[in-house]
Every structure is written in structure tokens, then in C-alpha cells.
Amino acid sequence: MLSLDLLIFVSLIYVAFLFGVAFWAERASDVGRGGWMRTPLIYTLSLSIYCTAWTFYGAVGFAARSGLEFLTIYLGPTVVLIGWWLILRRLVRIARAERITSIADLVSSRFGKSALLGGLVTVMAVVGTTPYIALQLQSVTTSISVFAKGTQNILSSTNIALWTAAGLAVFTILFGTRNLDVNERHSGVVIAIAVEAIVKLLALLAVGVFVVWGLAGGAGDVLARIDASPISQWEVSTGRWIGLTFLSAAAFLCLPRMFQVMVVENSEESHLATASWAFPLYLLLMSLFVIPIAVVGLDILPAGSNPDLFVLTLPLSAEQNGLAMLAFLGGFSSATSMVIVAAIALSTMISNHIVTPIWLRSRGQGATISGDVRSVVLTSRRISIIVILTLGYLYYRISGGGAALASIGLISFAGVAQILPVMLGGIFWHSATKIGALAGLICGLVVWSYTMFLPSFGPEVLISQETIDHGLWGLQWLRPTALFGIQGLDPVVHAVLWSILLNSFAFVAGSILSRPSPLERVQAVQFISAFESGSSARGWQRGATDAEDLLSMAQRIIGAAQAQNLFRTAAQRQGKQGYLPDPTPQFLETLERGLAGSVGAATAHAMLGQMVGGSAVTVEDLMAVADETAQIMEYSNQLEAKSGELTTTARKLRDANDKLTKLSIQKDAFLSQISHELRTPMTSIRAFSEILQNPDLSDGDRPKYARIIEDETQRLTRLLDDLLDLSVLENGQVSLDLRQARLREILDRAQASANVDEQIRIRRSAGREDISILTDPDRLTQVFINLMSNAAKYCEAQRPKLTVIVTEAPAAITVDFIDNGAGVDHANQDMIFEKFSRASDHSKAGGAGLGLAICREIITNLGGQISYLPGQRGAAFRISLPRD
Amino acid sequence: MIGKSDQTLKRVANAARGQRLTDSVLILPFVGAILFLLPPMWPRASEGVAAEGTATSTALIYLFVVWAGLIFCALGLALALKRFGVGRS
Missing domain, CATH: 1.10.287.130 (Signal transduction histidine kinase, dimerisation/phosphotransfer (DHp) domain)
Structure with missing residues (x-):
């Protein structure tokens, strides 16, 4: 058996080694030799903080209890990374452009740089991460207790947890809050994590190889053992399989620590392309031997052994002390790297979204900011780290460290997954508003707390047995495990389903029912068209502020050297010498983003607002960014x-x-x-x-x-x-003698006057002509005479014939004069009513070509119309007269 | 003139290839998700009759093969994107 003293000694050396690596990486980065740290490989390895002690120990336990279900926790992130083009690339691009420092900053910045939203997301992240940190402390404690078994127990488990928490706090403070980086990147921490990523992968692979080829008889034997094991059958429930895959994908995007390494620490978009295959490969390797270890552990170890510790107990049972030590270091690496990054991410969020806004407010609305903001921010971060680790330790103490690792992890996942709807809505949906985001987040937080978080402490701790059994206030449909009376769902699936559903619903409804502020609109365009437009909205007008005041403020926030650098570059770009550029809107924008890199978007906006005199998003600005x-x-x-x-x-x-x-x-x-x-x-x-x-x-x-x-x-x-x-x-000077007259009489008169019966046969239908109209009979007679004599003159048929048809319509009376001659050719139809126009040669006409022109004028004066009616096989004229 | 039209053709061909690549990158996660969600629909052992169900070992091999296949596709696409400089800002 490995002695506990040796174990602690090796652990301390390992920790010292990590400190050394981190310190050396910071130094290398400071002197500009840190280029190799910004490689896709390091980036991919840093993502491995997703694989915590939960993966290292808990996955085997998970597998021993429920078979292949543990895989869902890795399949979700695999899908997210393979789909990096869709979501991650966008997140990285936005974070780069807007100098996003954390997931709380992302949400706050998107919804009008709202300090309230930033604070809320921070609280949710802290609440969601606390169980996770407790889980890491628990895993370190239980893994040490394996070695402590049988020896004089000098360290109680609570002591181990306390010392671990304290050590992690020191490391995180030393390397996580050394400076206020403009981009919040921490070379030392990232390199230490990359080293730990390799250690844990090698440790798990080593244990796996030993189990498969040392304890069992190779791959074939392991498969046979799986078929003979208690988990030989596929018994995963569909709901849990889909629910957990979704949950892990959501958590992968929303976990503060994942957002930190994946988005904030990302130095180049192209690293995502490499990580899209390399990180799924890492996950695959991490889970490759999980089932074999679980099956062999169930087979070899005595019944009742804790499956969460098979990774340690299997090598120990085979007297492989070196391997057990490596496995312990792997588990230790998994736990510590997660805690360090989580603490950095959370402390950034706490200082940027809770402490600094409150501190600024308490200072009043003075135009200038006195005092060293940097020291306030850094101090608040250091205190935050201590507070976060204390919270994790307290959760560990209260929950008693009894629950299986997997179930604690899922509570945490579901908690942070509540940010997902707002985050995705924020980067894809124009109409998402701050009110909607607040409603969604609060709704999700409440439902998650009630259905998952509060019951996780066990009955009668934070929630009474009465409430669990019979619902809040005795309302059955409010039972935490069967909301709205839906029973029979797995508790995790139930909680995730309802919290995400109600959350999304509240978010969408709130967004639709509320109007975004101008700043929100501007930010929405910035976020959603991150790829389309290179231009940025101008949130500032040329202020009355002095560049010198701005410089002194910037120095207090991002440090003298960085601030001077920023100002000098801006001045050079404006073609000026020295450190003081003109406070143009462009410069204010740059400055705000620079400050946001240190204190978050909301705070930076508020600070600059105090100096410049309020942000001014004008209608013109909105027009400028309105959808192109x-x-x-x-x-x-x-x-x-x-x-x-x-x-x-x-x-x-x-x-x-x-x-x-x-x-x-x-x-x-x-x-x-x-x-x-x-x-x-x-x-x-x-x-x-x-x-x-x-x-x-x-x-x-x-x-x-x-x-x-x-x-x-x-x-x-x-x-x-x-x-x-x-x-x-x-000229319209004619005076009409209007009176009632019978159409037949007028026609009769016209026929008699025209006196053309010898040249042409006129056919009329007397019955239809018996109509009384209000007109000037003499004038109308004139028109009829003209049309009849025209027909007699021009109709060239062998037996000329003129048909007069009277039609009575409700609105008008039409009289058609249709002969059987050649008609008027198309080209002349337009012109025949003009003066002096004659369709045929002049000699036959015998008139001056004024007849039809006069007809048209008369009919027009009578309120009617005369037109040539084409398509009648002969010349056809239609006269429409109004009825009364 | 010929050189110019050749360049245009090349640019069009490049754009089309870029579109195909980005489309493939976009479709891959959905293919992965569907393949990963198939196992729950497989038959289960009922009333303790193991022969009717799906063995864990079968599902294990299926899932890891799909997983490796996806990784391989993602690798190929990542290399192609880099080679043709698609999506570079």
C-alpha cells in the first residue's frame, strides 16, 4: 500500500511543478516569447477543463450505475464543437469585437450594457458553479481517503477539503489576478491547465490500458466481460439520453469556465477549426476506457465498492502503486484545473458586474473618478476567489459529500444551462430585449432552484418533505418532481425540460411585449451582424470632455503603460503627436472597448458616460445601423x-x-x-x-x-x-336645346333628311328604337344624317347595307351604325374623328372632312361618346348616349 | 483578356467551393446529432429476455465508430477550410 505521506509529498511536488510552469509561462509571455502558447494545440488542451474530476472518477461510477448513459455528457460537447461554424465562431467573433470578458458580460453587453443583467447572470453562474466546485473538493477528499484507509488518519476529510480549497485559492490569486489584461488572457494559467490536461489524459489512458491488457485479457475479453456484466443490456431511457445530451451541449456553451477558455482566451478564430476535431478526439480518448474500467471493476472488486473510485482502487488492488499515483495525479489535475478556471471566470464576473458597479454608484455621479480603480478591481477579484472557494467548501460540508458525483454535476449543468436561451437569442434574434432576457433568466432560475437545486440538499434542509410530497402550499400541480401533474419523468429530465421551456417562453414573450432601448438596438445589430458589417455603431458623440481627463481615468483602470499605449496609437491614427488624441466618437468607442476588456462592458460604458456626459444614441445612429x-x-x-x-x-x-x-x-x-x-x-x-x-x-x-x-x-x-x-x-359655346324626344323619331327624321335610300339600304329594328331620351334632337339628327350619308358615300359593297342597332343599357343607350363595306383600316381609325381627315381619296367625299369631327363634338357636348367599332366587317360607329 | 476571364472563372469556382465547404461544416453537427440519437430507439430487453434487447457492447462499438467518423470528417473539413482560406477575416 502506498503511504499517505508519500502521496502528499508527491502531490506537493506536482503542485510546485505547476506553479513553476505557470510562473515560467508568464515570464515568457511578458518578454514576448509566448508565441508558441497561442497555438491551436494549447487552445484545445485548455478546453479539456470540461473534463473535471467528474469525468475522471465520476464517469466510471456513472457507467457502473447506468451503462452507456455517461457518454451523453461527451456527445453534447462533441456536437457543439463539430458545429463550431454555427455558434462558437460567432461567439468568438463577437467577443473579440466587443472585448467580452465573461458570459455575464456577453449577456449584459448585448442587452444594452445592462448592469442588472450582468449581475443576474453572475449570481446564476455562482449558484450553478458552487455545487461543481464542491464536487471537485469531494473528489480530491475521497481519493485521498482511499490511500488513508488502514493508516493512522492524521487528516480528516474536511481538513483535506479545506487545505485543497486554500491551496487552489492561492494559486488562482497568484496567476489569475496578476494583472488586468485587456483581453483577460492568462498565459500562466492556460499553460498550467494544458499540462494538467495531458497528465489526466495520460493517467486515464494508462489505467485503461492496464485494465484491458493487464487485468483483463485484451479487447475481446473485455467485450465478453461487458456482455456478462450487470450493464450488459442497453437500458438507457430515451428521455434521459436526449435530455442529457442536450444538457451537456447547453452547459458546454454556458459554463463560465468553458466560456472563459473557449471564447475569452481564444486568440485566433482558426484555433476553433483545429479544436473542432481535436477536442472531440480528446473526449473520445477520455471515455474510451470508461466502460472497460467499470466492467472490470464490477467484476474484480468486492461487491459494494464505490464505483466512483474504480480508477484508483483497481490499480491499488493489483499492487500497482506507481499507476495508482499517476491516477491520483490525474484526478487531482482534473479537479484543480477546473476550480482554478472557474474561480477566475467567476471572480471576473463578480468584480465586473457586482462589485465595480456598486462601488461606482457609491462614489456618486462625479465627473471624474478618483482613486485607483485597478486596485479596487484586483482586490475585489482576489476576495471573490476566496469567497467562491469558501462557498464551494460550505456546499460540500452542507450536502455532506454523500451524493454520487454524477448527480451533483448534473445539477450544476442544469443551473448554467438556464443562460442558453438568452445567449442564443442574443446572438441570433434581433427582437430579443432586456426585459425578455430578465424574465427568461429569472424564470429559469426559479424553476431550476425549485425542481432541482433546493431538493438536492435533501428533504427538510432547504425545502420541506411536505412540499416535496404535496407541492407548494399544498397544490399538487406544484410538486417539485411533478410540475403541472406530469409524473413518471426522470427527475433530471423533468427539471431541465420545465426550466428551459418556461425560461424560453418567458424570454420570448417578454421580448415580444417590450420595446428595446436605442442602445439595445445598436448592440443587437453589432451582435447579430458580427460577420456582415465591418462598420461599428457610434455610441458616442464628440463630447466636451478633455482627453487628459480620459487618459487619467484610463490609467487608473487598465494601468499606465497600457493606457498610454492606447492613447498614443489613437493619436497617431489621427495624425497627431503625443498622447492626447481628439475625443472623437471613434476614439471614445475604441477607449470604451479597451476599458471593457478590464472591467466589463456595462461598467466601462457607465464610467465613460460619467466623463463624456451620457451616452447619446441618436436616431441617426440607429438609422445608420438599421438593417442594410x-x-x-x-x-x-x-x-x-x-x-x-x-x-x-x-x-x-x-x-x-x-x-x-x-x-x-x-x-x-x-x-x-x-x-x-x-x-x-x-x-x-x-x-x-x-x-x-x-x-x-x-x-x-x-x-x-x-x-x-x-x-x-x-x-x-x-x-x-x-x-x-x-x-x-x-369652344363649348354651343347652346343645346335639351328636351325629351323619341329616338325613333330622330332616326326617322335623319333617314328622311339624308335621303340616301337609293344608294344604300338601311336596316333598322323599330321595336328597339322606341326609347325616350333627353337630348337635343336637332343636333342628334345632324349626327345621324352624317353617319348615314357617310355610309352611303363610302360603302363599296355591291349591295350596300347599313344596319342601325340600338341597345339599351342601364347607364347608357348605344346606337351602332354598321355597314357592309371595307371599313376603315387600322392605321386610320385613330384619325377619322380629326378635322379634315378623310380615309379615302377626296374626290368621292365631296365634303371637307369635317363631318365626323363635328359629330364627335356634338356627341361630346351631349355628354356621350362616339367611337369607331373595330372588327365588324365593315365601317362601324358606336354612339353612346347617357340616359337622362 | 483571356487571363482576366480565367481569373474570374477561378474566383467563381473558389466561391462555389467555399460555399460547399461551409455548407458541409454546417450540416455535420446535425448529422452527428441524428446518429447519436439513434441508439435509444433500438429494441430493449423485455421481461429479462436478453436476446431481444441490444447489447451494451454493440451500442458501445456503434457510438465510438460514429464518434470517430465525425472526428475524421471534422478534421477533413478543418484542413480543407484552412487550405482554401475559407472564412478568414
């Missing part, structure tokens, strides 16, 4: 509408131009026509007048020539009358 796609869509819609409008206008203009051109041609034609029309009678009048003056003229010819002169004069008069008539009609 929406803007482009809007612009494109406008362009499209405008383009459509222009096309229509262009078409109209083209039509108008065509018409104008035609009209111009027509006018020329008219001028030549009118001169011709006027000249022809004038010429004959003059000629015959001259003849009449001839005295030799016979008496018989004189009256003949005089009649010709008279006819020609009448023709001239008619032409002038028509022109006058048209002009009167066009």
Missing part, C-alpha cells in the same frame, strides 16, 4: 416604381408625339385641302362671272351660268358654316 438589406430593398422598390412610371410616361409621350406628327401632316393636308376646296368654287365663280360679263353671251346660257355661280357659292357657304359650327362646338 431593408434599406436596399426599399431603395430598389422605389427605383422600380420610378422606372415603371417613367416607362408609362415615355409611352404616353411617344403616343402623343405620333399623334402630333399625324396632326401636323393632317394640318398640312388640310391647308392644301382647304385652299383647294375654297379655290375650286372660287375659280369657277370667277370664270363664270367673267363669262357673264361677255356681251356676246346667249340669253339661254346666262341663267345656266348664274346657277352654277350660285351652287358654288352655296358650297362655299356650307363649308364656312361647317367650319363655324365646329369652332363653336369646340
